[in-house]
Amino acid sequence: MKETEVTMVRIYLHEAKAHMAELMQFLHDESKVHGVTVFRGITGFGTSGKFHSSTLIDMSLDLPVVIEFYDEPDKVESIIEHLNTRVKPGHIVYWSARINL
Amino acid sequence: MKETEVTMVRIYLHEAKAHMAELMQFLHDESKVHGVTVFRGITGFGTSGKFHSSTLIDMSLDLPVVIEFYDEPDKVESIIEHLNTRVKPGHIVYWSARINL
């Protein structure tokens, strides 16, 4: 097995299913990324100041969703460039990681 | 868009809701972190030796919870310093990542 560099990506959204479906379709049909996993958080808050409740109850109304994938650095770079036109600034996080092939 | 360095943080807890709520309140009200997402695991085990069952059944009684956030490295450093007084050693993991702003 050979160690190969990849870029890990996590995209932070709220449960707006249409938007997520659109991004998933792009990742699946157009960008042909290695693989994608989507996770739903149980609570969270964003930068917008939306959740200024002191209790956590109100936070559960719009659950966070994370789309995660990894692939070759060059491929991911061009995918992120495209995603930047569809996702709000600061909501895509990425870092170097390794896989064995 | 400009690439900006952030520190990603994941805090590993068990489903002790009071504790989680307290940490979330600190992150939301005091540290004013960029955004926080909480995930619930479906199973897991910790260092404590609590789950020494050879089956996985017993593991599901106290589900793991991960609090995840990212923000500027300096800000995160001081948040982690504070969190270290509230979370058991070795349960906060962090690494460098990037976002586009």
Added chain:
Amino acid sequence: MKETEVTMVRIYLHEAKAHMAELMQFLHDESKVHGVTVFRGITGFGTSGKFHSSTLIDMSLDLPVVIEFYDEPDKVESIIEHLNTRVKPGHIVYWSARINL
């Protein structure tokens, strides 16, 4: 508190419970890893081309599962070597991170 290097690992599987249980047992009983958390995704697709539906409905039939853990780099390296014999190439992702002890 002292900053210590760890290797973070995420293993991407589909919901084949027997396989996951086997890996969890290995991580728990044999490799004595620091701690393990398992997350279930709400949707996803893999490299195999299995999910070539243009809708997302078919993707939900076999939910993705991620096994996550972190520990000392040397220990993780030997664990990954072993896992490579049990998990398909390209499904184990790992990177350097830090904890405070």
